[in-house]
Amino acid sequence: MGLGKDSYKVWQNLLRAGIFTLSFGLANLVFVPGAMATGAFFQQIPESYERSCNLCHSQVPVLNDFGQTFKSSGFKFPALTVPASPPDATGTTGQPAEKVQVTVAKEKPQAEVNLIVPGSVVRGEKTQLKARVTVGGKPVTGKQVQFFEETELFIKGKMILGQAVTDEEGIAAINYWPRAAEERVALVASVTGDDEIRSAETAASLALIQAGSLVEHVEGLRVPFAGTWVIILLVGAVWGAYLYVVYNTLLIRKPGERAAQQEVFELKDKQQLA
Amino acid sequence: MNNIERRAEMEAILLAPLVKPRPGYRLTMAVLALIVAWGLYAWAGQARHGLVVTGMRDQVFWGLYIATFVFFVSASLTGTLLSAILRITGYKWQVPITRLAEVITGGALLGAAAMIVADMGRPERLFNVFVYGRIQSPLIWDVIAISTYLTGSLIYLYLPMIPDMAICRDRLGNSVSPFRQKLYSILALGWQNTAEQKKRLEKVMNVMAVVIIPAAVSVHSVTAWIYAMTFRPGWNTTILAPYFVVSAFVSGVAIIIMTMTFYRKMFHLEKYITREQYNKLGWLLLALTMVYAYFSFGELLPGGYKLEGHERELLNLLFSGQQAPLFWFSIFGGIVVPVLLISWPKTRTVAGLTVAAILVTVAMWIKKSYLLVVPTLQVPLMPFYDLGRYQPTWAEWSITLAGIAGFLLLVTAFFRFFPAVAVWEVAEEWGRAGMENSGSRPAPAAQLSKLKGGA
Numbered sequence: 001m002g003l004g005k006d007s008y009k010v011w012q013n014l015l016r017a018g019i020f021t022l023s024f025g026l027a028n029l030v031f032v033p034g035a036m037a038t039g040a041f042f043q044q045i046p047e048s049y050e051r052s053c054n055l056c057h058s059q060v061p062v063l064n065d066f067g068q069t070f071k072s073s074g075f076k077f078p079a080l081t082v083p084a085s086p087p088d089a090t091g092t093t094g095q096p097a098e099k100v101q102v103t104v105a106k107e108k109p110q111a112e113v114n115l116i117v118p119g120s121v122v123r124g125e126k127t128q129l130k131a132r133v134t135v136g137g138k139p140v141t142g143k144q145v146q147f148f149e150e151t152e153l154f155i156k157g158k159m160i161l162g163q164a165v166t167d168e169e170g171i172a173a174i175n176y177w178p179r180a181a182e183e184r185v186a187l188v189a190s191v192t193g194d195d196e197i198r199s200a201e202t203a204a205s206l207a208l209i210q211a212g213s214l215v216e217h218v219e220g221l222r223v224p225f226a227g228t229w230v231i232i233l234l235v236g237a238v239w240g241a242y243l244y245v246v247y248n249t250l251l252i253r254k255p256g257e258r259a260a261q262q263e264v265f266e267l268k269d270k271q272q273l274a
Numbered sequence: 275m276n277n278i279e280r281r282a283e284m285e286a287i288l289l290a291p292l293v294k295p296r297p298g299y300r301l302t303m304a305v306l307a308l309i310v311a312w313g314l315y316a317w318a319g320q321a322r323h324g325l326v327v328t329g330m331r332d333q334v335f336w337g338l339y340i341a342t343f344v345f346f347v348s349a350s351l352t353g354t355l356l357s358a359i360l361r362i363t364g365y366k367w368q369v370p371i372t373r374l375a376e377v378i379t380g381g382a383l384l385g386a387a388a389m390i391v392a393d394m395g396r397p398e399r400l401f402n403v404f405v406y407g408r409i410q411s412p413l414i415w416d417v418i419a420i421s422t423y424l425t426g427s428l429i430y431l432y433l434p435m436i437p438d439m440a441i442c443r444d445r446l447g448n449s450v451s452p453f454r455q456k457l458y459s460i461l462a463l464g465w466q467n468t469a470e471q472k473k474r475l476e477k478v479m480n481v482m483a484v485v486i487i488p489a490a491v492s493v494h495s496v497t498a499w500i501y502a503m504t505f506r507p508g509w510n511t512t513i514l515a516p517y518f519v520v521s522a523f524v525s526g527v528a529i530i531i532m533t534m535t536f537y538r539k540m541f542h543l544e545k546y547i548t549r550e551q552y553n554k555l556g557w558l559l560l561a562l563t564m565v566y567a568y569f570s571f572g573e574l575l576p577g578g579y580k581l582e583g584h585e586r587e588l589l590n591l592l593f594s595g596q597q598a599p600l601f602w603f604s605i606f607g608g609i610v611v612p613v614l615l616i617s618w619p620k621t622r623t624v625a626g627l628t629v630a631a632i633l634v635t636v637a638m639w640i641k642k643s644y645l646l647v648v649p650t651l652q653v654p655l656m657p658f659y660d661l662g663r664y665q666p667t668w669a670e671w672s673i674t675l676a677g678i679a680g681f682l683l684l685v686t687a688f689f690r691f692f693p694a695v696a697v698w699e700v701a702e703e704w705g706r707a708g709m710e711n712s713g714s715r716p717a718p719a720a721q722l723s724k725l726k727g728g729a
Contacts, residue, residue: 228409231409231415231418235418235422238422238426238485238488238489239422239425241481241482241485242425242426242429242485244481245429245433245478245481245482245485246429248474248477248478249433249436249463249474249475249478250463251474252436252463252464252465252471252474252475253463253464254464255464255466255468255470255471255474256463256464256465256466256468256471257464258468259466259468260464260466
C-alpha cells in the first residue's frame with residue numbers, strides 16, 4: 001500500500017475497526033455471565049442431596065447407577081434408596097459421603113432375560129418379539145424390557161424398537177415389522193435394573209425372507225385401466241398416422257414416373273407420325 | 275385475363291423472389307444475422323460463467339427465456355388454426371396465407387426449443403431428458419407433445435409444397451443454382467399433376483389436417499400444465515390449459531396478420547393476399563380477443579374473490595404493485611384498444627389491423643408469458659422472505675432477442691427458397707371457383723431471366 005492520503009484513511013479505518021472488535025470481545029468476556037444449564041429434574045432434588053449433574057450422571061448424558069435407579073423408580077426421589085456401593089467424590093453415585101444418608105441394601109439378584117424370536121419372518125410383515133425375564137429360574141412380573149435392533153447408519157448403534165412390561169409369566173412382548181435389507185437382523189432385549197433386580201441384556205438373530213416391496217404406493221388416484229400405456233397408445237396413434245402419411249406421400253412418385261414415361265411415348269409417336 | 279394468364283402472372287410474381295431477392299432482403303437478413311451473432315456471443319458467455327450472468331436467482335428462477343418459450347409455443351398454433359381447422363371446416367379464403375402460417379408454426383416451435391436450451395445452465399444435459407425422463411413429469415409430456423407437433427407441422431408444411439416444388443423445378447430451370455434445381459426436383463417427388471397424384475395428396479392432407487389439431491391442442495395444454503401442476507399462486511388453477519389454447523389462437527392470428535403485411539409488401543403479393551384475408555382475420559382476431567378477455571377475467575375473479583393464501587400478494591403485485599404498468603398495458607393495449615381498432619370501420623384497414631395485431635402480440639408476450647412467469651415467482655412462499663427481485667441482464671435480453679431474430683431469420687430464409695403463397699392450391703381454388711384451369715403454362719421466361727440477370 002502507498003503512503004498517500006487515501007491509504008492513510010484506509011489504515012485509520014482498519015485501526016478503528018480493530019479497536020472496536022477487541023473492545024466488544026473483551027466486554028463480552030467480562031460482562032456477559034456464564035451460561036448454566038439445569039437438568040429436567042433439578043428442582044426435585046431434595047435438599048439433603050447436592051444439586052449437581054454428577055448426582056445422576058457419570059458423564060452427561062450417560063446415567064450412573066444412582067441415575068438408573070432414579071429413572072426406574074419412575075423419576076421419584078422419595079421412593080429412592082441409594083445403592084450399597086460406598087459413595088466417593090467421583091464415583092458412580094456422584095454424591096460426597098458427608099452429604100447423603102446411605103441405606104445399605106441387600107445385594108440384588110441378577111436377572112436373566114431370554115429373547116424369543118421366530119425362526120424367520122418375511123421382511124415388512126408383522127411379527128412379535130418376546131422376552132422372558134427370570135430370576136433364579138422364576139418369572140418376574142412388572143419389569144421394563146426394552147427391545148433394540150442393532151443397525152448401522154454411518155456408525156453402529158442400537159435403534160430402539162419399543163418397550164413392554166413383563167406379565168405374570170415374565171414375558172414382555174412388542175409388535176415388530178422388520179425392514180432391514182440384510183438377510184439377518186440382530187436384536188437385543190434389555191431389562192432395566194431396579195431395587196429388586198439387576199439389569200440384564202441378551203441378543204438374538206432373526207432371519208429375514210426378502211420378498212415383496214417395503215414401500216406401498218398410496219399416493220395418487222387408482223383409476224381402473226389407466227396407466228402409462230394410455231399415453232403410449234395416444235402418442236403412438238399420432239405417430240402411426242404420420243408414418244401412414246409419409247408412406248402414402250412417397251407413393252406419389254410412381255404415378256408421376258408413369259405419366260412422364262407416357263408423355264415420352266406420346267412425343268415419340270407424334271414424331272414418328274410426322 | 276383468362277385463368278392461364280392469371281396463373282402465369284401469379285407464378286412470375288411468386289417465383290421472382292426465389293430468383294432475385296427484393297432490395298430490402300439482404301439488409302433484413304444482415305440485421306437479423308447480426309442480432310443472432312450477438313446473442314450467440316452472449317450465450318457463449320453464459321455457458322462459460324453460468325446462469326449467474328442472468329437476473330435469475332433462487333426465488334425468481336424463470337425469466338425472459340421461459341416467457342419467450344411460452345410465447346413461441348403460443349405462436350405455433352397459427353399454422354394449425356389457418357391450415358387445418360379452417361380447411362376441415364371447408365373454408366377457402368385462407369389458402370393464400372396457409373404457407374406463411376405453417377412456416378411460422380415450424381419456426382416458432384424451433385424457437386421454443388432454442389429458448390429452453392438457452393435457459394439451461396448446462397445445455398449438454400438436455401439428453402438426460404431422454405435418458406432419465408420420468409413419464410410422471412409434465413416436462414416430459416411437453417417434450418413428447420412438442421416433438422410430435424413439430425414433426426406433424428413439418429409434414430403438413432411439406433405436403434402442399436410438393437406441387438409448388440414441381441412448378442419451381444419446371445419454371446426456374448437455370449435461373450437458380452444446380453443445387454436448388456436438384457433440391458426442387460427431389461422435393462417434387464415426381465409430381466406431374468395427374469389425377470391419381472392429386473387424389474393421393476388430397477387424402478394425406480386431409481389425414482394430417484385431422485391429426486394435427488389434437489397435437490396442437492395438446493402442446494398448449496401440456497405447456498399450461500407445467501405451471502398448473504404446481505401449488506403456486508396464479509398457476510394453481512384448472513383454467514390454465516384452455517386459457518393457453520385461447521391465447522395461443524389470439525397470438526397466432528395476430529402474428530399472421532403482422533407477417534402477412536410484411537411479406538405482402540416485400541414480395542408484392544397484393545393480388546393474392548387481399549382485403550378479404552385481412553377482413554376475415556380481423557373478425558377472427560376480434561372474436562378470439564373477446565374470448566381471451568373472458569378467460570382472463572375468469573382466471574382472475576376466483577382468486578380475487580377468495581384472496582386465499584398468496585393470491586392477495588400476487589394480485590396486489592399485478593394490479594397496483596411493481597408489475598402494474600405492464601399488466602394494465604396488456605389489458606388496455608392487448609384487449610381494449612385492438613377491439614376498438616377492429617370494430618370501428620374507419621380503423622379496420624390494413625394499417626389499422628396491423629397496428630392492432632402488433633399491440634396484441636406485444637401484450638400477449640407481456641401478459642401470457644412474462645406476467646405469467648415472473649410475478650408468481652416473486653411472491654414469497656416462506657414467511658421470512660421478501661418479494662423476489664428480477665431484473666433481466668444484457669445477456670438475457672441479447673439471447674432472447676437472438677431467439678426472436680433467429681425465428682425471423684429462419685422464416686425469411688425459407689421464403690428465399692420456397693414460394694410464400696401456395697401457388698398450386700390457389701390455382702386449384704380458382705378452378706373450383708368455376709374458372710378454367712387447363713393446366714400450367716410456362717411463366718414469361720424473359721421476366722424470370724431479367725430478374726436473374728439483374729437488368
